[in-house]
Amino acid sequence: MDRLFAKLGLLVSFLAVAHLSCLYGLPTGTGGYLYPQFYDHSCPRAQEIVRSVVERAVAKDPRMAASLLRLQFHDCFVQGCDASILLDSTGTMASEKRSNPNRDSVRGFEVIDEIKSALEEACPHTVSCADIIVLAARDSTVLTGGPSWEVPLGRRDSREASLSGSNNNIPAPNITFQNILSKFQQQGLDIVDLVALSGSHTIGNARCATFRQRLYNQNGDGKPDFTLDKHYASELRRRCPPSGGDQNLFYLDYVSPVHFDNSYFKNLLAYKGLLNSDEVLVTQSQASLELVNKYAYNGELFFEQFAKSMVKLANLSPLTGPRGEVRKHCRKINKAYY
Ligand code: HEM
Ligand SMILES: *[C@@H]1O[C@H](CO)[C@@H](O)[C@H](O)[C@H]1NC(C)=O
Numbered sequence: 001m002d003r004l005f006a007k008l009g010l011l012v013s014f015l016a017v018a019h020l021s022c023l024y025g026l027p028t029g030t031g032g033y034l035y036p037q038f039y040d041h042s043c044p045r046a047q048e049i050v051r052s053v054v055e056r057a058v059a060k061d062p063r064m065a066a067s068l069l070r071l072q073f074h075d076c077f078v079q080g081c082d083a084s085i086l087l088d089s090t091g092t093m094a095s096e097k098r099s100n101p102n103r104d105s106v107r108g109f110e111v112i113d114e115i116k117s118a119l120e121e122a123c124p125h126t127v128s129c130a131d132i133i134v135l136a137a138r139d140s141t142v143l144t145g146g147p148s149w150e151v152p153l154g155r156r157d158s159r160e161a162s163l164s165g166s167n168n169n170i171p172a173p174n175i176t177f178q179n180i181l182s183k184f185q186q187q188g189l190d191i192v193d194l195v196a197l198s199g200s201h202t203i204g205n206a207r208c209a210t211f212r213q214r215l216y217n218q219n220g221d222g223k224p225d226f227t228l229d230k231h232y233a234s235e236l237r238r239r240c241p242p243s244g245g246d247q248n249l250f251y252l253d254y255v256s257p258v259h260f261d262n263s264y265f266k267n268l269l270a271y272k273g274l275l276n277s278d279e280v281l282v283t284q285s286q287a288s289l290e291l292v293n294k295y296a297y298n299g300e301l302f303f304e305q306f307a308k309s310m311v312k313l314a315n316l317s318p319l320t321g322p323r324g325e326v327r328k329h330c331r332k333i334n335k336a337y338y
Contacts, residue, residue, distance in 0.1 A: 033320035034152035038131075043123035047135060050115050054139040057111040062258045065140035066204025067108040072137035072314060073197070074106055075130070077187060078165040080317025082158035083129035085166070086112060086330040099166035104247070105207070109331070112136065116330050129330035130155035134314040141310070144203050146260030147303035149311055156324035159333045173210050173275040177284035180277055187316055189309070194281075195291040196305040197313065201252040201278055202264035208240035208248040211275050216242050218276075227283045229271040236274075250274060265296035 039046040058065045075085040078096060085102070086109065089095040096102055097109075112132055119127045131153050142148045169187070171180045184194045215237050218225040224233055232254075239248050251257035252274050253264045264278075269292065273279040281288045295302035325334055 034154045034315060034318055036150045036152055038153035039123075039127060043119070043126045045122055046119060046127050046131075049118050049122055050132060050135040051139045053111065053115045053118055054136050055143060057114070058140065058143050062144075063203075063205060064108060064111060065144045065258070065260075066200075066252075067106070068111060068133075068136045068140040069200055070106065070204065071108050071112070071133050072310070073200070074102060074166070074170055075133050076313050076316045077169045077183075078162050079158060079160075080319070081130050081134060081155055081314055082317075082319050082324060083133060083155075083327065083330060084158045084161040086129055086133075087158075087161040087333065088331045090332070093161055094163040096161045096163055096166040099163055099170070100172070101170040102166060108136075112330050120328065125326055125328060128155050128324075128326045129157045130318065132330070137310065137314075141260055141306075144258060144260040146202075147307045149307035152311065152315060154318070154320055156319040157327040157330075157333075158319060158324055171277065173206075173277040174213055175277070177280040177288065180280070181285075189312060191285075191287055192291060192305060193309040193312060195288055195295070196302065196309040198278065198281060199262070199264050199295060199302055199306055201273075201275070202256070202260055202262070203258055204252050205249040205257075206252055206274055207246060208250065209246040211236070211250075212240055212242075212246075214276050214279075215240060225276065225279070227271055227279050232272045252278075262295050262299040262302045265292050265302065268292050269296055 054065075054068065057068075071085065072081070074096075075081055075083060078084055085096045085106070087093065087095055089098065097106065112129065115132050115136065116127075116129060119132070131151075134151050134155070135153075138149060138151050169183060171183045181191060181194055184190070189197075214225040214228055215233060216222070216224060236250065239245065240250070253267060254272065254274075255263040255267060264273075267273055268278060268282045271279065271282075273281070282292050283289075295305070328334055
């Protein structure tokens with residue numbers, strides 16, 4: 001009985017804190033202003049509309065699920081989750097679409113446009129492009145067999161983009177484990193988030209240009225990456241020659257390329273991770289190796305952590321309240337404030 005009361009007491013004080021934080025707001029980095037019911041009154045069908053467009057898009061092109069999932073990462077690591085990645089270049093603003101990690105690589109913009117126009121029809125000027133990105137990422141995960149989670153909502157859209165932020169904040173695939181981890185830590189994410197979120201590479205493709213270095217000249221000494229399985233490497237070399245074929249596509253998870261599962265982690269343990277940034281999770285850090293082992297062994301544990309880390313990623317520095325705006329078109333800012 002005592003323990004029950006203690007638990008109730010905890011619950012009450014938790015609710016009090018939660019209530020206070022609504023009144024006074026938490027630091028923006030924690031996403032404290034966001035909550036899943038944000039559109040329940042203003043646009044009750046919002047989530048259903050997003051899901052139906054994503055469903056159609058993925059049915060037409062299974063890779064689209066991966067592309068939409070990746071959009072959340074590339075948006076949230078630059079100025080927070082504010083749909084800055086969706087803005088096209090203008091005379092005074094360089095689009096993040098031109099950055100090294102995004103150029104010829106990030107896709108899904110047409111699907112986001114389609115979702116936005118469906119939402120504008122149902123509830124004009126209500127649902128932000130930033131919220132569309134994180135809902136589409138969740139739906140894409142579910143559609144490919146991954147976990148589901150509740151998405152806190154209420155983000156607003158930026159009026160600017162950051163090309164340099166995109167170049168600096170999003171890790172390149174050929175940097176060290178420590179440098180990748182630093183880029184996650186700069187965003188308030190930790191090693192558990194890094195390993196779990198890297199599990200996104202259980203679906204989707206990468207271009208030859210992003211891992212060629214591993215096949216031929218890993219350390220500038222003309223030798224391949226010795227942490228890459230020999231047979232797997234010779235297979236990769238066949239369609240990713242020393243020069244040319246930059247755009248040739250390879251599955252990030254060759255075992256189950258369109259299925260969201262934990263085979264990505266099993267591949268890493270077999271030295272069959274595609275990107276250098278994948279393989280370093282088992283070759284350059286004991287702590288990371290232990291997490292990979294855990295997720296390879298227990299898919300449920302991976303799913304649980306993935307959902308938590310996706311919410312954490314989606315809550316990075318949202319624009320809320322009077323900050324930012326709800327764009328009418330996701331590719332451009334509104335003409336004037338109102
Ligand atoms: C840890 C550091 C990471 C690095 C260095 C990295 C790098 C890359 C690279 C180089 C590609 C292939 C791009 C291309 O060839 O055009 C890729 C694809 C992808 N990435 Fe990552 N990534 C990282 C983390 C993440 C995270 C955190 C997510 C999601 C939460 C993610 C989701 C994806 C997905 C789903 C694809 C496939 C996209 C498609 O097929 O369109 N990645 N990543
Ligand atoms: C990573 O790849 C880029 C582009 O190919 C190259 O310029 C850079 O030197 C590479 N960095 C490392 C650490 O190998």
